[in-house]
Amino acid sequence: MKIQLAIDLEDVDGAIQLIDKTKDSIDIFEYGTPLVINFGLEGLAKIRKQFPDITLLADLKIMDVASYEVDQAFKYGADITTILGVAEDQSIKDAVKAAHDAGKEILVDMIGVTDVAKRAREIDAMGADYIGTHTGYDLQAKGETPFATFAKIKENVTHTKTAIAGGIKLDNVDEVKAADPDLLIVGGGIATTDDPAKTAAEFKAKLK
Numbered sequence: 001m002k003i004q005l006a007i008d009l010e011d012v013d014g015a016i017q018l019i020d021k022t023k024d025s026i027d028i029f030e031y032g033t034p035l036v037i038n039f040g041l042e043g044l045a046k047i048r049k050q051f052p053d054i055t056l057l058a059d060l061k062i063m064d065v066a067s068y069e070v071d072q073a074f075k076y077g078a079d080i081t082t083i084l085g086v087a088e089d090q091s092i093k094d095a096v097k098a099a100h101d102a103g104k105e106i107l108v109d110m111i112g113v114t115d116v117a118k119r120a121r122e123i124d125a126m127g128a129d130y131i132g133t134h135t136g137y138d139l140q141a142k143g144e145t146p147f148a149t150f151a152k153i154k155e156n157v158t159h160t161k162t163a164i165a166g167g168i169k170l171d172n173v174d175e176v177k178a179a180d181p182d183l184l185i186v187g188g189g190i191a192t193t194d195d196p197a198k199t200a201a202e203f204k205a206k207l208k
C-alpha cells in the first residue's frame with residue numbers, strides 16, 4: 001500500500017518545508033485544493049522545481065473542460081491529477097485519455113457520489129488509474145468515516161487501483177489495513193501533528 005500526504009496548507013513555502021521533513025516516508029505528495037485555490041498551478045511548479053524527483057498529485061477536483069485542465073496540471077509538474085466521480089462520463093473519459101497520452105495518471109474522487117457501487121463499476125470501465133473514496137471535511141465534522149463507502153468501491157472494481165481518504169489518523173491504521181486500499185491518503189493526520197516527520201514514519205512502519 002502506498003501513502004499519499006495531502007498538503008492542504010495555505011502557503012507554498014509551508015508545503016515545501018513539510019515535503020522536506022516527510023519525504024523519506026511518503027510515496028505521493030498531494031498539492032491540495034486550498035493551495036490550488038490560493039496559488040494556482042504556479043505554486044505546484046514551484047514545488048516541482050524544488051523537488052524534481054517526487055511524485056506529485058494536483059488535487060484539481062476537475063468537473064468540466066477535462067482535457068484542458070488535466071493537460072495544465074501536467075504542464076505545471078503534476079504526475080497525477082483528480083477528477084470528480086460526479087462529472088459527466090465524457091469528462092472522465094477525456095481526462096483518462098489526456099492523462100494516458102501524457103504518460104500520467106488520473107484519480108477519480110468519489111466525493112458526493114450517491115450510488116457508489118454503480119458509479120464505481122462505470123469508472124472501472126472508463127480506465128481510470130485510481131478510484132478514491134473521500135469523506136470530505138464537512139461530513140467528517142458530522143462524524144462520518146470513509147470505510148463503508150470504500151468497501152462498496154472495493155467490491156465493484158476489477159482493475160482500477162483503490163484509494164481511501166478522509167480523516168485518517170494513526171489510530172485508524174488497523175482498519176485501513178483491513179480495508180486494503182492500494183493508496184492511503186492522509187492530510188491532517190500527519191500535517192497537523194506536532195512532529196509530521198515522526199508521524200509519517202510511524203504510518204510507514206505500521207503499514208508494512
Ligand SMILES: O=C(CO)[C@H](O)[C@H](O)COP(=O)(O)O
Nearest residue numbers: 006165166167168186187188
Ligand atoms: O481532499 C481533501 C479535502 O477536500 C483532503 O486532502 C483529504 O480529505 C485528505 O485530508 P484529511 O486526511 O485531512 O481528511
